[in-house]
Amino acid sequence: MAVTIKDIAKKVGVSPSTVSRVINGNAVISEETKKKIVSVMEELDYHPNSLARNLANGNAYAVGLVIDAQDEHTFSNAFFNRSVYAIETVAQNHGYNLLITNDRDMAGTSAVEKLVLEKKVDGIILPTSSVTVKLVKLLKDNNFPFVVLGEPRIDGKDVSWVDINNEMGSEIAVKHLKENGYKRVSILVENRKTVFARNRIEGYVKSVKAYGLAYSEEYIVDCGTEMERISSIIKDMLVRDNPPDAFLCSNNMIAYQVLKELKSQNISVPREIGLVTFDNYPIAEYMDPPLTVVDVDTFSLGEQAASTLLNKIRRVEQGNQQIAISPSLIERDSSKRGK
Amino acid sequence: MAVTIKDIAKKVGVSPSTVSRVINGNAVISEETKKKIVSVMEELDYHPNSLARNLANGNAYAVGLVIDAQDEHTFSNAFFNRSVYAIETVAQNHGYNLLITNDRDMAGTSAVEKLVLEKKVDGIILPTSSVTVKLVKLLKDNNFPFVVLGEPRIDGKDVSWVDINNEMGSEIAVKHLKENGYKRVSILVENRKTVFARNRIEGYVKSVKAYGLAYSEEYIVDCGTEMERISSIIKDMLVRDNPPDAFLCSNNMIAYQVLKELKSQNISVPREIGLVTFDNYPIAEYMDPPLTVVDVDTFSLGEQAASTLLNKIRRVEQGNQQIAISPSLIERDSSKRGK
DNA sequence: GCAATTCGTGCAAACGATTGCATAAAGGAG
DNA sequence: CTCCTTTATGCAATCGTTTGCACGAATTGC
Incomplete structure (x- = not known):
């Protein structure tokens, strides 16, 4: 021994x-x-021996991060890496380890519940997709520290969460498009039902109206993820009256597909139609033309989540925190028509 | 309580x-x-209470996964997600949790060493980049179970590792190009010094010779990651004698850039020049033309690593395992010239 | 019907730390 | 010189499980 x-x-x-x-x-x-x-x-x-120490102290000295393997798109890869890195860094700095788990069901109790009830972690970071009434009740009943990544659909005010300021993301994008002379901006989201899509649409509507740009329900489109569908939606829109002269896409894949469709119709970007997309994937910079993106500091996202959680673990009084990370615009050619 | x-x-x-x-x-x-x-x-x-149980049993019931935050490219995002998911799944199925850590230095001992010495995990999965002589010695001296993700630069025969069969990846790509009538295949890698680039080149050379295709040192290019550099390399190659009529790219970004350069020169893919790339990013399928890719089952990669590790933890005699996951070719248009 | 097993359960000692309380020694006050 | 703090350390219980050993009861074999 x-x-x-x-x-x-x-x-x-x-x-x-x-x-x-x-x-x-x-x-x-x-x-x-x-x-x-x-x-x-x-x-x-x-x-x-940390095992003995943990028992004596009644702490696991670990925080749990739940990932949602289903949800490959909202919690996209790029997000994952930087945020996880941030969470791990903050945790480590406070003497905590990071434990990652999928939220699968195993014989009645979910993996997350097990983590909590068996005291394998001292606190937990959850994606909104794992936030259920049952789980929140369990956590609250046990006075168990947790933070939600993304604004939850339920209980938004009663829990701590950290999210991207999606509303603001749309706002800066629309502002930028307006300043570049575009008048009829359309927003393409993957799934209108998600909180983040709703927030993006909200910010979009608000600023389109504020800037006196053309507004129409038809400009707000739930285009799904299927590439053929996106193409045909774009085709349709362009032959209607008052076709959009700019697209704000909810992710790089949509933007890529839109660009492809526009190219195939010989429509010039950014001269005829402007393009801005959420998320800054490596490829966005190298597209033709390079894409203007709404970029999010995903490191900071994870950092805030972890700090908030650790304060809860150490019983620092802070109430429930709702933190929205401001995105920033990286201006590239796809939206630069000048005035 | x-x-x-x-x-x-x-x-x-x-x-x-x-x-x-x-x-x-x-x-x-x-x-x-x-x-x-x-x-x-x-x-x-x-x-x-798992803390008590762990102490009594002398087990942490956790496996560690070391990630290398520096190394964003070799351990790319796509790899990360699926493999982590696999590792977590296998671990969970055996009653183990997954603990993730960065290999940072903290006051003398590295985070990984701490994990091992303080018994916070029962076994560990390391990227090759974390494999040092010192660490391997520590692990072996302690008879501590570990598995390397990727073929290590050192001690390849003395440790267990799981990697992609990169040699085979090149082979199936070259075979496919040959069958489509290409004669002068060039391979573009990001960094010749890495083990996996060397293996890809090895497989490439072997099969180019086996199939009697044109061979020249000039066809083997270390193009780095800088996009402008890649463009100019392609330009250069195309004006020489015996320019390549196909490119095998080591990743999607290189392929993307090559495609862009070829398009700008109005060179038709796949008619004039064929293109195959390693890694199947979502975007590859939607490029114009859709890219033929050497695809790797990264889930299986993680799965094998985790299973091997768990066998070691449970002292199942298996010796050192060297596992190479066979990649497969997804044929798309970028390389399909027919015969 | 008696010895030898098998079965079901309890006792108490681990596992390797932490920590409240007690206490001896040293220092300070008067 | 005595009494009261302060300082440095030890004792022993505790954290919640696990597990080797022991032992009485029930079962089996002959």
Whole structure:
């Protein structure tokens, strides 16, 4: 077996408690014994056993991150990487590890519930898709720290969450398009039912009206993810009266498809039609023309989520936090017609 | 405090050991007591405390996955998501949790070493980039289970690893190009120094020779990641004698850039020049023309890594495993000239 | 009908830390 | 010089499970 606190104690000739106190630095120990203990710890290559420590402290020193494997699009890859990195970094800095789990069902209790009830983590970060009334009740009943990634469909005011400011994202995009002389902006979202699509549409409507741009229900389109469908929607729109002269796309794939359709019709971007998309995938920069994007600092997203969670874990009073990360516009050619 | 095994024992009128044995199902307990215990567990909503269980068992019931935040390209996003999902799934199925960490240095010991020495995980999956002589020695000295994701630069035969069969990837790509009548295939890699680029080149050289296609050192190009550089390399190659009539690209971004350059020169793909790329990003399917790709089952990659690791954790004798996942070719238009 | 098994359960010692309380030694006040 | 703090350390319980050993009761074999 590995070397324990007792081995150290025996070798130095003190009690285990003293060694423990040196390790934790939470009591006054004479310089002399402290030095001896530290040197023996090094000599024997001692490392505290976290399993024992966790039990004694009643903490797992871990935070859980639930991922939704189904949901490959909303929690897209790019999001995932940077945010996870941020969460892990913040957690690590506070002495916590990051435990990742899928929210699958296993014999009655979900994996998430298990994590909570069996005390495998001290707090948890959930995607909105995992937020159910049942789970929230469980967490609240147990006074268990949690933070939602994305604005939840339910209980929005009663929980802490961190999200992208989608409304603002639309606003800066519309403002930019307006400043570049576009008059009839259409917004294409993947699924109108999601909270983030609703928020984007809301911001879009608000600023289209504020800037006195053309407004029509027909400009708000739920185009799904199927590429053929997107093409045919674009085709249809362009032959109607008052066709859009700009598109705000909810993601890079939609933008890519729109661009392809426009090219095939020999419509020039940005001269005839402008294009802005949410999300800054590596490829956006290299498209022809390079795409103007609404970019989100996903690192910051994860960072905020993790900090909020850790404050809850350490019982720092902060109430429920609703944090919306401001996106920024990266201006590229696809929307630059000048005035 | 939460309800414990003792509360159950007291209420039923048995000893804690009996309750424990019912939970673990590792001893003969009479049906009668078993039933009583189970019903009281449900009544009191008992859930075992994993911290205590871990200590008693000397297991963390967790596996560690080290990610390399630097290395955004080799461990690309797409890889990450599916593989992590697979690893988590396999781990979960065996009652293990997944702990993710960055390999950062913190006050002398690396985060990974901490995980191992403090027994926060029972086994670990490492990217090749984290494989150092020092770490491998530590792991081996402690007889600590680990598996490398990707073929390591060092100690390849002495450790277990799981990787994509990159050599084979090149082979099936070259074979396909040959069958479509291309004679002068060039391979573009991002960084010749990486093991996987070397393997791809090796497979490429082998099959180019085997199929009697044109071979020249000039067809093997380290093009880096900079888009302008890629364009100019392509330009250069096309004006030389015996210009390539097909490109095998090491990733989608390179392929995208090559395609762009060819289009700008009005060179038809696949009629004049064929294109095949490693990795199947969502966008590859929708490019114009859709790209033929060497696709890798990244789920299976993670799955194999996790299974191998879990076997080690459970001391199943298997020796060191070197597993190469076979890629497959998804034929699309960019390489289909017919014969 | 008696010895030898098998079955079901309890006791108590782990697992390796942490920590409240007690206490001896040292220092300070009067 | 005595009494009261303060300082440094030890004792032992605790965190919630697991598990080897023991032991009485029930079963089996002959």
